[in-house]
Amino acid sequence: MQQEVYGYWLPLNVSAHxxxxxxxxxxxxxxxxxxxxxxxxxxxxxxxxxxSGANPTATYDPIKAKLSKYVxxxxxxxxxxxxxxxxxxxxxxxxxxxxAESEAVEIHVMAEQFAWNVHYPGADGVFGRKAPQFVTPxxxxxxDPDDTNGKDDFNSxxxxxxxxxxxxxxxxxxxxxxxxxxxxxxxxxxxxIPGQEIPFWFEATKTGGFDIxxxxxxxLGHYRMRGQLNIQTQADFEAWLAEQVEEEDDGGxxx
Amino acid sequence: MSAExxxxxxxxxxxEQSFVQKYVFSVDHKVIGIQYxxxxxxxxxxxxxxxxxxxxxxxxxxxxxxxxxxxxSEANMPGGVMVPEFYNQxxxxxxxxxxxxxxxxxxxxxxxxxxxxxQIGAPDMAFPKxxxxxFWVFLPGGVIMLxxxxxxxxxxQSGWTSYAPxxxxxxxxxxxxxxxxxxxxxxxxxxxxxxxxxxxxxxxxGLSYFRLPFFVWAQFVTSFLLLLAFPPLEAxxxxxxxxRVAGTSFFLPAGLVITGQPLEVAGGGSPLLWxxxxxxxxxxxxxxxxxxxMGIVSExxxxxxxxxxxxxxxxxxxVIFLGFMSFIVWAHHMFMTGMGTAMSTFFQATTMIISIPxxxxxxxxxxxxxxxxxxxxxxxxxxxxxxxxxxxxxxxxLPLGLTAADLHLHDTYYVIGHFHxxxxxxxxxxxxxxxxxxFPKVTGRKMSEGLGKIHFWLSLIxxxxxxxxxxxxGMAGVxxxxxxxxxxxxxxxxxxxxxxxSYGAWLLGVAQIFFIINLIKSIRGGExxxxxxxxxxxxxxxxxxxxPPHGNFTEVPKVYxxxxxxxxxxxxxxxxxxxxxxx
Numbered sequence: 001m002q003q004e005v006y007g008y009w010l011p012l013n014v015s016a017h018x019x020x021x022x023x024x025x026x027x028x029x030x031x032x033x034x035x036x037x038x039x040x041x042x043x044x045x046x047x048x049x050x051x052s053g054a055n056p057t058a059t060y061d062p063i064k065a066k067l068s069k070y071v072x073x074x075x076x077x078x079x080x081x082x083x084x085x086x087x088x089x090x091x092x093x094x095x096x097x098x099x100a101e102s103e104a105v106e107i108h109v110m111a112e113q114f115a116w117n118v119h120y121p122g123a124d125g126v127f128g129r130k131a132p133q134f135v136t137p138x139x140x141x142x143x144d145p146d147d148t149n150g151k152d153d154f155n156s157x158x159x160x161x162x163x164x165x166x167x168x169x170x171x172x173x174x175x176x177x178x179x180x181x182x183x184x185x186x187x188x189x190x191x192x193i194p195g196q197e198i199p200f201w202f203e204a205t206k207t208g209g210f211d212i213x214x215x216x217x218x219x220l221g222h223y224r225m226r227g228q229l230n231i232q233t234q235a236d237f238e239a240w241l242a243e244q245v246e247e248e249d250d251g252g253x254x255x
Numbered sequence: 256m257s258a259e260x261x262x263x264x265x266x267x268x269x270x271e272q273s274f275v276q277k278y279v280f281s282v283d284h285k286v287i288g289i290q291y292x293x294x295x296x297x298x299x300x301x302x303x304x305x306x307x308x309x310x311x312x313x314x315x316x317x318x319x320x321x322x323x324x325x326x327x328s329e330a331n332m333p334g335g336v337m338v339p340e341f342y343n344q345x346x347x348x349x350x351x352x353x354x355x356x357x358x359x360x361x362x363x364x365x366x367x368x369x370x371x372x373x374q375i376g377a378p379d380m381a382f383p384k385x386x387x388x389x390f391w392v393f394l395p396g397g398v399i400m401l402x403x404x405x406x407x408x409x410x411x412q413s414g415w416t417s418y419a420p421x422x423x424x425x426x427x428x429x430x431x432x433x434x435x436x437x438x439x440x441x442x443x444x445x446x447x448x449x450x451x452x453x454x455x456x457x458x459x460x461g462l463s464y465f466r467l468p469f470f471v472w473a474q475f476v477t478s479f480l481l482l483l484a485f486p487p488l489e490a491x492x493x494x495x496x497x498x499r500v501a502g503t504s505f506f507l508p509a510g511l512v513i514t515g516q517p518l519e520v521a522g523g524g525s526p527l528l529w530x531x532x533x534x535x536x537x538x539x540x541x542x543x544x545x546x547x548x549m550g551i552v553s554e555x556x557x558x559x560x561x562x563x564x565x566x567x568x569x570x571x572x573x574v575i576f577l578g579f580m581s582f583i584v585w586a587h588h589m590f591m592t593g594m595g596t597a598m599s600t601f602f603q604a605t606t607m608i609i610s611i612p613x614x615x616x617x618x619x620x621x622x623x624x625x626x627x628x629x630x631x632x633x634x635x636x637x638x639x640x641x642x643x644x645x646x647x648x649x650x651x652x653l654p655l656g657l658t659a660a661d662l663h664l665h666d667t668y669y670v671i672g673h674f675h676x677x678x679x680x681x682x683x684x685x686x687x688x689x690x691x692x693x694f695p696k697v698t699g700r701k702m703s704e705g706l707g708k709i710h711f712w713l714s715l716i717x718x719x720x721x722x723x724x725x726x727x728x729g730m731a732g733v734x735x736x737x738x739x740x741x742x743x744x745x746x747x748x749x750x751x752x753x754x755x756x757s758y759g760a761w762l763l764g765v766a767q768i769f770f771i772i773n774l775i776k777s778i779r780g781g782e783x784x785x786x787x788x789x790x791x792x793x794x795x796x797x798x799x800x801x802x803p804p805h806g807n808f809t810e811v812p813k814v815y816x817x818x819x820x821x822x823x824x825x826x827x828x829x830x831x832x833x834x835x836x837x838x
Contacts, residue, residue: 006745032650046624058562058822059626090659096596132510175512177421184732187663195508198593215666215734220339223738
């Protein structure tokens, strides 16, 4: 299983937006390789053909390099195509157009040294109010004890469960320093900046368990700030949610 | 002053300078250049050693470092095994040392100081005392940085970028880092203003702007970058210092909870402000690293292809355009901070635009080889290799500059591979080429070609074995700055590549032994040069006696022609120096 997901190039893609990104990365690398090889052949040809042994007298006049002009123009046009044709649409569609809250599954992720607090709204579907002054070892999210909306909320530490084929809207914050939420199989990186709440979204297309990593140096435990992304079918996801809420009822106050 | 010294002074008349004036607090640009070169080479070696230690931890996480592991304190390497805090210190200091204490001081302080006044036919820099001050501000900055390893909690460990708030809450070493940076930046500012004035004011008669050697152009543009980009970082450094020692909150928002404890600060600051100030410097800084290298390479390529550079004016315009554009691309380092579409569109467009002059410069350099009569001496090998290596570094910048691809590649090993190709087999090779090329002018002796070639081939292999696998590791998704990538399934998957890379790094270390031997051996025992112009070059530095005396030129130099008049049809020899009256 692991062999198939991860390898020496792009890992398996399980996001709806990732396909275009993979296409962009692959097209771009073919372009880069072609440019480098073409240019390299010319360069090596020059090194051999014009070594002092083979060409004792250099030519003063520059060669008329029409081809290089065409190549340069081609590079400009191609870069413009990549930019306007491939990169910008992904960004504007993916970053600017957040899904409507009614359609999306909303989850709050709060990063801290060195864990991901994943905040689910519980059975009522409403997030309780959070504030830094309420943070205790038992209440890592800092949920306001007076807010009734927060009573059934729960914190799934380092475990992000999402349903497949539905837009997932995440509101990302950080308690302490800058972290970065990165999931290679989702083709996704998003910094978590203290003092800001950053919304982003994705839609997973395959079920399975994958790594979440921190991509921004956040201290001595940066390397082990690993989370688990569990992409489940809608039924499994709902069952999991119900189970968590039940545990919440049994265990009482366990944020 | 010693008696021996007094005797020495008497013997040479009363104008003779004391040892201290001549070699320590010298105002001679050449001595200052050598001081910069030696210190920078030492710092480069030191920074490289830090990395070689990190490579052990990366290849064999949690295993005791052989041979030298037990030399370190229990806090850093208990039982010879590196702790994550120490790994982070090595990482942060490797970056800081290589960039701010190694490459820039060598490229600008070393080569710029030594070569630029000679190439424009000046007796010295415009402000010799400012020049001396620049070095004597630089050196304490470097010493402070190195000393920070010995303070409580160790050296800075928040990356060379020192992002707030992590840097704000880091141990005392971060304060030392900031103080050290303020010294280093001040040094660069003093240097840059001097270079600009010198280039504008002290050019020899006949040396118009479009007759300047390309190296001078590169240094000239670089100086503007330093002058305009460093002040924001100096300000930012002082602000972060205030945050740490005076309780301000420039980069700290309210409501931070650090390991369960609320951080008692006023708040209201912004962590992103630091990033903007930092990258407003640090992107032009990339061009500070690369432009002098391009300058050096151009000199050596023209000299060893024995023909004029292809498209000299194109090169000059490109380098000016690069310099200008480098000020408006900085936020491409921040694509993942939650940037809106308008901002990201602007910065990815400028990033694509800045690749164009780089492509033009590379093309011009490659076309310069066409029709040449190429000599493959050691400086030329390093210089010509710069071109494809920089091409790899430049090309791999494209996916990172496009926001969509950057969504996957941001802050992965791909980034590390990309900028190391630019700076290591790119800039560092150019700097090594420069050392081999100008060594005869400085010492009157050539460096050994045999050792030089061993140095070159081993370095070339070592560099590529370290950095090439990084593209694959990054593509697989591995984040940078990880103490142990095998924590992640995809990291474990490519761990073999990391191990291979580490052997490349150590091979690179072995290669440098040949360089160090060559350098030391050649100063006293190298082959003496017969003429003042051993490479049969065309630019003004070769018109001086060898080594150049105080004041440089025995007669006031005059310039008659363009900088690279090699193989002029009908000329007596295959080179016609700028200072030669007849063709």
